[in-house]
Amino acid sequence: MSAVQVALLLSLVSLFSLPVNGDYKIGVGRYDITGPAAEIEMMGMANPSQIANGIHFRQYSRAFIVVNASNDTNRVVFVSIDACMGTQIMKNKVVEKLQSNKTFAGLYTDDNVCISGTHTHSGPAGYFQYLLYEITSRGFSQETLDAIVDGIVESIAEAHQNIVPGKLLYNTGVLLNASRNRSPTAYLLNPEADKALYQYDTDKDMVVIKFVDNNGTDLGMINWFAVHGTSMNNTNTYISGDNKGYASLLHEKDMDKDSLPGQSKFIAAYAQSNEGDVTPNLMPQHCPGHPEVPCDANSSKCLVKGKELFCIAFGPGVDMFDSTRIIGERQFDKGKELYDAAFKELSGPVQYLKVNRDFSNIELEFNGKKVHTCTPAMGDSFAAGTIDGPGAFSFKQNDTTGNKFWDLVGHLLHEPSKEEKECQAPKPILLDTGDINILYPWAPRIVPLQMFRIGQLVISAVPAEFTTMSGRYLKNAVKKIFNATGDSDIIPVIAGLSNTYSDYVTTYYEYQQQRYEAGSTIFGPYTLNAYVQEFSKLAVALATDNATGVDKGPPTPDYYSKQKSLILPVLTDKQPKGKKIGDVKVDVKESYAINDTVEVVFWAGNPRNDRKTNSTFLTVEIEDNDQWTVMYTDASLETRFKWEYDHSDTLCIMDDIFDGGCTSHAIIQWFIPPDAVPGTYRIQHFGAYKNDGVHQYQGASGTFKVTKM
Ligand SMILES: *[C@@H]1O[C@H](CO)[C@@H](O)[C@H](O)[C@H]1NC(C)=O
Ligand SMILES: *[C@@H]1O[C@H](CO)[C@@H](O)[C@H](O)[C@H]1NC(C)=O
Ligand SMILES: *[C@@H]1O[C@H](CO)[C@@H](O)[C@H](O)[C@H]1NC(C)=O
Ligand SMILES: *[C@@H]1O[C@H](CO)[C@@H](O)[C@H](O)[C@H]1NC(C)=O
Ligand SMILES: *[C@@H]1O[C@H](CO)[C@@H](O)[C@H](O)[C@H]1NC(C)=O
Ligand SMILES: *[C@@H]1O[C@H](CO)[C@@H](O)[C@H](O)[C@H]1NC(C)=O
Ligand SMILES: *[C@@H]1O[C@H](CO)[C@@H](O)[C@H](O)[C@H]1NC(C)=O
Ligand SMILES: *[C@@H]1O[C@H](CO)[C@@H](O)[C@H](O)[C@H]1NC(C)=O
Ligand SMILES: *[C@@H]1O[C@H](CO)[C@@H](O)[C@H](O)[C@H]1NC(C)=O
Numbered sequence: 001m002s003a004v005q006v007a008l009l010l011s012l013v014s015l016f017s018l019p020v021n022g023d024y025k026i027g028v029g030r031y032d033i034t035g036p037a038a039e040i041e042m043m044g045m046a047n048p049s050q051i052a053n054g055i056h057f058r059q060y061s062r063a064f065i066v067v068n069a070s071n072d073t074n075r076v077v078f079v080s081i082d083a084c085m086g087t088q089i090m091k092n093k094v095v096e097k098l099q100s101n102k103t104f105a106g107l108y109t110d111d112n113v114c115i116s117g118t119h120t121h122s123g124p125a126g127y128f129q130y131l132l133y134e135i136t137s138r139g140f141s142q143e144t145l146d147a148i149v150d151g152i153v154e155s156i157a158e159a160h161q162n163i164v165p166g167k168l169l170y171n172t173g174v175l176l177n178a179s180r181n182r183s184p185t186a187y188l189l190n191p192e193a194d195k196a197l198y199q200y201d202t203d204k205d206m207v208v209i210k211f212v213d214n215n216g217t218d219l220g221m222i223n224w225f226a227v228h229g230t231s232m233n234n235t236n237t238y239i240s241g242d243n244k245g246y247a248s249l250l251h252e253k254d255m256d257k258d259s260l261p262g263q264s265k266f267i268a269a270y271a272q273s274n275e276g277d278v279t280p281n282l283m284p285q286h287c288p289g290h291p292e293v294p295c296d297a298n299s300s301k302c303l304v305k306g307k308e309l310f311c312i313a314f315g316p317g318v319d320m321f322d323s324t325r326i327i328g329e330r331q332f333d334k335g336k337e338l339y340d341a342a343f344k345e346l347s348g349p350v351q352y353l354k355v356n357r358d359f360s361n362i363e364l365e366f367n368g369k370k371v372h373t374c375t376p377a378m379g380d381s382f383a384a385g386t387i388d389g390p391g392a393f394s395f396k397q398n399d400t401t402g403n404k405f406w407d408l409v410g411h412l413l414h415e416p417s418k419e420e421k422e423c424q425a426p427k428p429i430l431l432d433t434g435d436i437n438i439l440y441p442w443a444p445r446i447v448p449l450q451m452f453r454i455g456q457l458v459i460s461a462v463p464a465e466f467t468t469m470s471g472r473y474l475k476n477a478v479k480k481i482f483n484a485t486g487d488s489d490i491i492p493v494i495a496g497l498s499n500t501y502s503d504y505v506t507t508y509y510e511y512q513q514q515r516y517e518a519g520s521t522i523f524g525p526y527t528l529n530a531y532v533q534e535f536s537k538l539a540v541a542l543a544t545d546n547a548t549g550v551d552k553g554p555p556t557p558d559y560y561s562k563q564k565s566l567i568l569p570v571l572t573d574k575q576p577k578g579k580k581i582g583d584v585k586v587d588v589k590e591s592y593a594i595n596d597t598v599e600v601v602f603w604a605g606n607p608r609n610d611r612k613t614n615s616t617f618l619t620v621e622i623e624d625n626d627q628w629t630v631m632y633t634d635a636s637l638e639t640r641f642k643w644e645y646d647h648s649d650t651l652c653i654m655d656d657i658f659d660g661g662c663t664s665h666a667i668i669q670w671f672i673p674p675d676a677v678p679g680t681y682r683i684q685h686f687g688a689y690k691n692d693g694v695h696q697y698q699g700a701s702g703t704f705k706v707t708k709m
């Protein structure tokens with residue numbers, strides 16, 4: 001062979017030894033994480049009277065695995081869950097379960113699994129290890145944690161089983177009419193030069209990653225867009241994925257037209273980003289009951305007959321269900337447009353790095369001064385809530401002076417030291433959460449920082465709610481670091497509410513006004529600067545592919561064994577007189593038309609007896625030649641499931657003591673959509689009741705006709 005032939009042969013060999021199928025293997029999975037649909041408070045609004053009693057649609061965990069095609073142990077897992085946030089206790093339990101299963105043989109660890117919450121405020125609470133986040137839900141809820149942890153693990157297991165060689169395509173765009181800043185006066189305090197770089201006071205950018213296998217089959221999508229999951233307000237008691245959960249179900253149905261919700265092959269996550277100061281309630285704030293009275297922009301309060309009221313915002317729909325639909329549809333429409341047009345391919349390394357940091361004392365330099373972060377504390381404006389979910393009493397946003405009476409009450413739990421007050425200034429300290437240790441810690445001090453890189457995509461997984469400008473500062477810092485090593489085309493993404501929850505992060509400038517987000521920035525005025533400093537170390541390590549110099553930080557805290565709960569077990573479910581549980585209490589009518597609402601009421605058992613995971617409390621079925629086909633379930637956007645006792649709670653407890661339990665009923669509604677097939681239908685109800693053990697039951701409505709008109 002001549003030298004030329006040898007060279008040719010060698011180059012051919014090297015051509016074929018390249019990973020011809022591209023850089024990655026990919027897998028997607030989804031599983032039901034719907035928590036107890038009764039008697040547990042909702043997480044997010046801190047409203048103790050907002051107690052789950054039904055299902056608008058189910059909550060899911062959506063998992064995405066990316067594997068280096070030429071190194072099987074080099075992989076990352078991004079999980080987006082329809083829950084208010086990812087938490088430390090969840091992450092610990094998920095990793096424990098993955099590690100103890102031989103199927104995964106140590107592939108999934110604390111370092112390469114990220115759990116990010118979509119921030120729906122309509123899911124059952126209690127999945128925390130820090131007490132402040134459990135106060136309004138009567139403590140820890142094992143039922144909620146189990147539902148979420150088991151579902152996340154199952155979604156990762158499914159993604160793992162589905163791994164195939166594939167491609168990742170990306171696209172970005174802007175969505176203008178699905179979000180609005182809810183603390184614009186704070187945003188305005190940012191430096192002019194920084195604001196001048198942006199047209200809007202919230203991030204309108206949407207980033208889409210499209211998963212396709214090498215045969216061109218669409219597998220799934222991750223979509224990041226910053227907007228709160230508060231289209232459903234603090235009066236809602238139906239479990240719901242809110243606007244992002246809605247968008248996910250729309251996209252999945254669109255890609256798999258005949259599938260029931262939660263069963264499509266295609267999996268679409270509408271994940272959360274830097275939504276700290278971003279509301280989906282697009283109408284301007286107004287004075288409740290007095291629309292003519294103006295709202296003060298700085299404090300979000302209005303004055304009616306000498307009394308200060310909390311201003312609130314809603315819209316764009318006629319009610320919260322309608323607003324959820326509209327904000328969900330707008331994200332889906334843009335998400336689909338970007339997905340369909342995605343053609344640029346991700347290529348390059350799969351990398352990850354995760355560290356812990358004690359954020360109660362990070363030292364840094366700010367404007368040439370040596371400064372540090374503080375032990376966690378909540379300011380008075382935290383108790384004022386927001387225009388998405390107002391607080392109570394005389395609290396107001398934009399409060400730098402504090403409230404003598406309430407601060408006194410708060411300080412009974414722990415009196416903040418002089419140093420601490422100075423550290424947190426101008427925040428007046430209401431609750432010195434970092435130093436309250438009644439039962440177990442009330443707030444985290446040690447938080448996880450995690451970064452993933454998949455080719456050009458760099459995900460900063462933050463354990464908090466970053467405001468718009470905070471997210472921009474962090475993204476810019478990351479981009480600059482990669483750019484300096486020659487990667488000029490990095491797409492930086494903030495994955496919000498990931499891995500643990502430590503409230504909000506505002507910029508130093510926004511902090512000065514002390515609106516709600518600043519009052520909830522627990523580590524003080526330099527919190528963001530500390531995040532930028534520490535995430536920069538992760539970015540340098542990934543950009544230079546050298547993590548040797550990065551301190552992994554203190555061990556991950558685990559307070560699982562200390563958790564306390566005041567949540568009572570399910571009472572006995574009593575049989576109604578002369579009836580069985582599962583019998584119809586109020587039946588359907590004989591016939592309905594498009595746009596009508598069908599309603600049927602069944603005698604029922606407590607939904608906590610069986611969460612019907614990966615199943616349903618209801619089916620809407622159509623008949624064809626004596627065969628019944630399921631058209632809708634409780635995960636469908638067109639149905640609602642509601643459960644309640646026949647008496648008030650107190651009467652029920654009396655009943656339970658004296659009369660062996662309490663009767664309850666389930667109200668099932670179907671909103672007949674314009675595309676419903678005319679025909680003969682029935683509705684079935686499935687459940688379990690508790691009486692000497694837990695027993696399954698089911699019942700069916702009478703049949704009814706649906707006509708076009
Ligand atoms: C494969 O990836 C793992 C995890 O990233 C890494 O530890 C290992 O060194 C890699 N193997 C090779 C041969 O590079
Ligand atoms: C391990 O995971 C596999 C795949 O999801 C599952 O089938 C199996 O039951 C799990 N084993 C244990 C012990 O949980
Ligand atoms: C929302 O904005 C998108 C473009 O971002 C546009 O296509 C759509 O028509 C707008 N919808 C409304 C109701 O304004
Ligand atoms: C891709 O197509 C090949 C050949 O038709 C088939 O063997 C393989 O199973 C397909 N892979 C996937 C992931 O569908
Ligand atoms: C907010 O308060 C500042 C300082 O008191 C004032 O200058 C500003 O006009 C106020 N903003 C609005 C919109 O009322
Ligand atoms: C919540 O939304 C409902 C409409 O769905 C409305 O009647 C109610 O006033 C709203 N409450 C708050 C506090 O926004
Ligand atoms: C995959 O891993 C191999 C070996 O560790 C490494 O050389 C290569 O750059 C990696 N490729 C990607 C896409 O991560
Ligand atoms: C990226 O780096 C180049 C030089 O390598 C520099 O000219 C450019 O300004 C940098 N861009 C950013 C956004 O840092
Ligand atoms: C990696 O970083 C460490 C510490 O920062 C340094 O000592 C070492 O030389 C670096 N390794 C390479 C290959 O650059």
Ligand SMILES: *[C@@H]1O[C@H](CO)[C@@H](O)[C@H](O)[C@H]1NC(C)=O
Nearest residue numbers: 593594595596673674708709
């Ligand atoms: C059903 O409602 C939709 C939306 O309000 C409307 O556009 C449609 O005309 C209605 N259809 C019928 C048959 O009433």
Ligand SMILES: *[C@@H]1O[C@H](CO)[C@@H](O)[C@H](O)[C@H]1NC(C)=O
Nearest residue numbers: 031032154262263613614615
């Ligand atoms: C979930 O339900 C689907 C559809 O009924 C079924 O195919 C699947 O096996 C179920 N998954 C588990 C883990 O039970």
Ligand SMILES: CC(=O)N[C@H]1CO[C@H](CO)[C@@H](O)[C@@H]1O
Nearest residue numbers: 185298398399400401512513
């Ligand atoms: C009561 C109070 O803290 N008011 C503050 C509201 O915010 C502005 C800045 O926008 C401050 O100047 C006020 O002192």
